[in-house]
Amino acid sequence: MKKKLTRRNLLKVMGLGTVGAGMLSVNSAEANVFHQTKKIPVLRFAFLTDMHLKPGVEPEKGLRKCIDAILANEEPVDFFVNGGDVIMDALGENMENVEAQWAVWRKIRSEYPDLKFHHCIGNHDVWGAAAEGEVFAEKAWALSEHGMEKPYYDFQSNGWQFIVLDSTHKKDDGSWYTAKLDPEQRDWLEQRLNNISPEKPILIISHIPILGATPFLDGDNAQSGNWVVPGAWMHTDAKSLTYLFNQHKNVKVCISGHIHLVETLVYNDVHYHCSGAVSGNWWGDTPYEFTDNGYGFFELFEDGSHTFKYVEFDKKKV
Template identity: 70%
Template structure:
C-alpha cells in the first residue's frame, strides 16, 4: 500500500513550520555510501510531466500553481524536465484546435521567462494531421515549440549525464502508437552510452516507462485471466534496453510519466521512477487511481545516488 504523509506534518515534527503540500519521499542510494542526511546534493530538478494543457479546463491556472509551488516552496532547483504530453492532445485535432492548445502553453511560458526547461516528447504532443514534415513526421510541430533539433538528445549538468529519449512510434501496421526506440535511436543510444566515461552517473528520461509496475494496474489488465499490458503503456523493447543498461553500471535512474501514477522500482541496481501527472486526472477534481496532481522532485549527489519525492501541490490535506 502506498503511504502518504503531509509535508505539514513532516515539517511540524521537525519544528520547521508548514508548506501545505503532500509529499511521498524516497531515498535511492548505495548502502555503502554515507547516510543521505550527511550529504549535500550537487543538483536538484523538478520533473513536471503530463500537464495536458488546453483551453477551458483550468490547465493554465493549474500549471501556474504547480510552477509557483516549485519556485516558492521548494529549495532552489537547477532546471525543469518536461516529461511529455504537455498539451492535451494533438493527434486527432485539426490545425486550429492544436494551435489553441499550444497558445495556452506559450502564455504560461511567457509568465516564467527565466525557467530552464528540458523537453521530452509525449504521444499526445504529436500532431496526427501534420503534412508529414520530414525527417520527423508528426513531431515537427512539437519540436518547433520546444526548440528541439532532434526528438532525442543528451546534455550534462554538474557531473551528471542526461539522456532524453523519444518513446512513441508507429506500429508495424502504420497505426499510432507503441512504446519503443526506432532503429536509428537505438543505435544512437548504444553509441552515446559507450562514449560517456564510466565514472559519470547517467539519468535517462522517457515519456513512457521503460519498466514499471504501474502499467499493470492502469485499468483492468487482468480481466482475461492473464496480465495484458498494452505496448503503448510500457516499452516493448524493455528487455534489450535493460540488457544494454546492464553493460553500463553508471546508468543510475530512468524517469518517466505517461501513466499518471507514482512508483519507484529497483531492478538490477537501476531505479525506475514514474512521476505521476501535473494534471492528475486530466484536471478533474478527483484523483486518478488515488493519485493526486503533482510533480517529481529529484536531488542528485556526487557519488551517483539520488533522492526522489512526489509532491501533491494541489492537495488541500
C-alpha cells in the same frame, strides 16, 4: 555461553581499546557530527510531466499553481524537465485546435521567463490525423515549440549525464502508437553509452516508462486470466534495454510519466521512477486512482545516488 556486551568490549570491537573517557567523548561527538552531516546535492531539478494544457481556467490556473509551489516551497532548482504531453491532445485535431493548445503553453512560459526547461516529447504532443486507416503522425510541431532539433538527445549538468529518449512510434501496421526505440535511436543510444565515461552517472528520461509495475494496474489487464499490458503503456523493448543498461553500470536512474500514477521500482540496481501528472486526472475533480496533481522533485549527488519525491500540490482526495 554468549559473551555479555559491555562498554569495554564494544570499544575493543570498534578498535578503540581502553581509551579514556574524555577522548571517547570527543570522538563520539565527532562521529555524531559526521553521521548527521547531510550530503549536499550537486544538482536539483523539478520534473513536470503530463500537463495536458488546453484553453480553460483550470489547466492554466493549475500549471501556475504547480510552478509557484515549486518556487515557493522547494530548494532552488537548476532546471525543469518537461516529461511530455504538454498539451491535451494533438492527434486527430485540426490546426486551429492544436495551435490553441500550444498557445496556452507559450502564454504561461512567458510569465516565467527565467525558468530553464529540458523537454521530452509525449504521445499527445504529436500532431496527426487518421485517414482511411492510416495515421499521419508529425513531431515537427512539438520540436519547433521546444526549440529541439531531434526528439532524442543528451546533455550534461554538474557531473551527471542526461539522456532524453523518444518513446512513441507507429506500430508495424502503421497505427499510432507503441512504446519503443526506433533502430536509428537505438544505435545512437548504444554509441552514446559507449562514449560516456563509466565514472559519470547517467539519468535517462522517457515519456513512457521503460519498466514499471503501474502499467499492470492501470486498467483491468488480467481479465483474460493472463496479464496483458498494452505496448503503449510500457516500452516493448524493456528487456533489451535492461540488458543494455547492465553493460553500463553508470546508468543509475530512469524517469518517466505517461501513466499519471506514482511508483518507484528498482531492478538490477537501476531506479525506475514514474511520476504522477501535473494534470492529475486530466484536470478532473478527483484524483486518478491514488494520485493527485503533482510534480516530481529530484536531488542528485556526486557519488551517483539520488533522491526522488512526488509532491501533490493540489489535493483532491476526500
